[in-house]
Structure formats: structure tokens, C-alpha cells
Amino acid sequence: MGAWSPRQYQKFSDLRNRACRDLAAHVEVAEARRVVDLGCGPGNLGGIAPDYWPRASIKGIDSSPEMIEAARRSFPGHEWLLGDIAEWAESEERCDIVFSNAALQWVPDHGGLFPKLFRHVNPGGALAVQMPAYDAPQYEILREMAAAGRWRRWFPEGRAREWRCHELDFYHDLLKPQAARLDLWATEYWQVMADVNGIVEFYKSTGLRPYLDPIGDAGERERFLEEYAGRLDGVFRHAAGGGVFFPMRRIFxxxxxx
Ligand SMILES: C[S@@+](CC[C@H](N)C(=O)[O-])C[C@H]1O[C@@H](n2cnc3c(N)ncnc32)[C@H](O)[C@@H]1O
Structure with a gap:
């Protein structure tokens, strides 16, 4: 995939930070000293962590040089390192909180990955993860578009090389043998966007990337986005007073x- 864009990603920082804050608020490790933030992006946790773990230092790991640069600029007091989550999972490093907001869906093989990540947690600590729900309509539409019709030629396998996550029962059964406590929930965030193009903008820096990158023609990419916007319009209801509802289901x- 092409480079992640901190600028496009941060266009919706309030909306994106909400789930990050909700995750942090439920991690009951008051004395945390060492937090590792996997897929740290532009370092948003640097602005949230002091409210929950005031004595913690953060080590953020991300595979995007642009994101790491943005994190270093915004929160120079913490450590932001270029690296791969799957590689870190193989390391011997220990910490009080392994935190990951909206990133692990990009890493394959959760059956192998999650137990490995939990092994990095110190006694009294926690693994805390938030990811999007896999089967939401805004993603299903993209999968349908890649699988058939005029877009199929850009996706020879009939699908994009995209992100993946499971439902909560999968993570329960996976972590139950190791964890002393499990707290699992889903939240659907509802907001009203001015129109469906706002939803398209929201996903341009994340979920749309595996679909736009393989389309090797700028005009075709624009037409893909137009068709996507049209299909979203048929699914998300219009709100009284203007705008369109944009529900976002997230698992914790x-x-x-x-
Ligand atoms: C949607 S952003 C989330 C950023 C941040 N955690 C937040 O809450 O705003 C996903 C991030 O995961 C990073 N990422 C994706 N796959 C990765 C991998 N295998 N290793 C390290 N970082 C990865 C991307 O570079 C991107 O910055």
C-alpha cells in the first residue's frame, strides 16, 4: 500500500480520538509506568494518556515514517519508533499496558498475534485493543465493488488485500485461558456528516486505501469514489435538519x- 497520510488522517481527529479515549478510560492500571502503543499513528495517545496513567511513558511503534515524524513533532517527550507490530510481538519486551487503537486490524493472523501480545503484559497490567467491526455496511459495499462488475479487473483475486478482524466471541475464547479478567464490548458511534462525501473523506486515509491503491488510473479512482459515495447514499439515512447519519461500530x- 502507499504511504499513510497524517494530514488526511487527522482531518477527523475528534471523531477518531473518541474511541481511543473510551478505550483508555476502561484500562484499570492506575500505576502504569510503561505503555507500548502499537500502530501509534500520529501519537494521539500522547495527549490522552496523562489523564489516565499520569506517570506512564509511552513507546509508540508504527510502520509509517510519516506518522512517526508527526508523533515526534507533537509529543517529543515520549518515544516514537518506526517498526512493525508483528515483529515487536516476537520481542522480549515487557510493559504495563500493551495498547492499540484502530491498528491491529491491519495485522494478519489474530489467532497467533493476540496471545503473543498478551505475553508482553507485566503482572497487574493489561492488553487493550480497539478495532472497527468487520461487517459494517460501509466496508461490505467496498468488498462487493471489488468482487464483481467493472472494478473487478483491478482486483484479480476478487477482493482487496485489506484489513481483517473477528467478532468479540473469537477474542474471548482466544484470551480466556491466559487472562485473569476480560472486558469486551462494542460501541456504535453515531454522527451526522454533511453528506456522504464526508464519509468518503473519512475513509480515504484508512479503509479505502487497499481499494484505491490497486486502481492504477487517477480517473478510474475518482469514478470508484463516486460510485462508492452513491452506494453509501442508498444505505445511510438522511438526518432531520440536513446531513447523513454515519454510524461507526467499534469493538473493544x-x-x-x-
Ligand atoms: C488507523 S491508524 C491508527 C493510529 C492511532 N493508533 C490512533 O488511534 O489514531 C493505523 C496505524 O497503524 C499503522 N500500522 C498498520 N499496520 C502496521 C504494522 N504492521 N506495524 C506497525 N504499524 C502499522 C499505520 O501506519 C497507521 O498509522
Whole structure:
């Protein structure tokens, strides 16, 4: 995939930070000293962590040089490193909180990954993860578009190389043998966007990237976005007073160690 864009990503920072804050608020590790933030992006946790773990230092890891640069600029007091989550999972590093907001869906093989991540948690600490729900209509539409019709030629396998996550029961069964406590929930955030193009803008820096990158023609990419916007318009209801509803279902997983 092409480069992640901190500027496009941060266009919706309030909306994106909301789930990050909700995740942090439920991590009951008051004395946390060391937090590792996997897929840290532009370092948003740097502005949130002091409210919940005032004595913690953060080590953020992200595979995008642009994101790491943005994090270093915004929160120079913490450590932001270029790296891969799957590689870090193989390391011996230990910390009080392994935190990951809206990133692990980009890493394959959750059946292998999550137990490995939990092994990095110190006694009394926690693994805390937030990810989008896989089967929401805004993603299903993209999968349908890639699988058939005029867009199929850009996706020879009939699908994009996109992100993946499971439902909460999967993570429960996976972590239950190791975790002393499991806190699992889903939240659907409802907001009103001015129109469906606002939703398209929201996903341009994230979920749309695996679909736009393989389309090797700028005009075709524009037409793909137009068709996507049209299909979203048929699914998301218009709100009284103007705008269109944009529901975003997110899953949360916190696994605590005694
Ligand atoms: C949607 S952003 C989330 C950023 C941040 N956690 C937040 O809450 O705003 C996903 C981030 O995961 C990073 N990422 C994706 N796959 C990765 C991998 N395998 N290793 C490290 N970082 C990865 C991307 O570079 C991107 O910055």
C-alpha cells in the first residue's frame, strides 16, 4: 500500500480520538509506568494518556515514517519508533499496558498475534485493543465493488488485500485461558456528516486505501469514489435538519493480568 497520510488522517481527529479515549478510560492500571502503543499513528495517545496513567511513558511503534515524524513533532517527550507490530510481538519486551487503537486490524493472523501480545503484559497490567467491526455496511459495499462488475479487473483475486478482524466471541475464547479478567464490548458511534462525501473523506486515509491503491488510473479512482459515495447514499439515512447519519461500530477488548 502507499504511504499513510497524517494530514488526511487527522482531518477527523475528534471523531477518531473518541474511541481511543473510551478505550483508555476502561484500562484499570492506575500505576502504569510503561505503555507500548502499537500502530501509534500520529501519537494521539500522547495527549490522552496523562489523564489516565499520569506517570506512564509511552513507546509508540508504527510502520509509517510519516506518522512517526508527526508523533515526534507533537509529543517529543515520549518515544516514537518506526517498526512493525508483528515483529515487536516476537520481542522480549515487557510493559504495563500493551495498547492499540484502530491498528491491529491491519495485522494478519489474530489467532497467533493476540496471545503473543498478551505475553508482553507485566503482572497487574493489561492488553487493550480497539478495532472497527468487520461487517459494517460501509466496508461490505467496498468488498462487493471489488468482487464483481467493472472494478473487478483491478482486483484479480476478487477482493482487496485489506484489513481483517473477528467478532468479540473469537477474542474471548482466544484470551480466556491466559487472562485473569476480560472486558469486551462494542460501541456504535453515531454522527451526522454533511453528506456522504464526508464519509468518503473519512475513509480515504484508512479503509479505502487497499481499494484505491490497486486502481492504477487517477480517473478510474475518482469514478470508484463516486460510485462508492452513491452506494453509501442508498444505505445511510438522511438526518432531520440536513446531513447523513454515519454510524461507526467499534469493538473493544481489554485483557488483564493478575
Ligand atoms: C488507523 S491508524 C491508527 C493510529 C492511532 N493508533 C490512533 O488511534 O489514531 C493505523 C496505524 O497503524 C499503522 N500500522 C498498520 N499496520 C502496521 C504494522 N504492521 N506495524 C506497525 N504499524 C502499522 C499505520 O501506519 C497507521 O498509522
Amino acid at each position: 477488548i481489554i485483557a488483564g493480568r493478575d
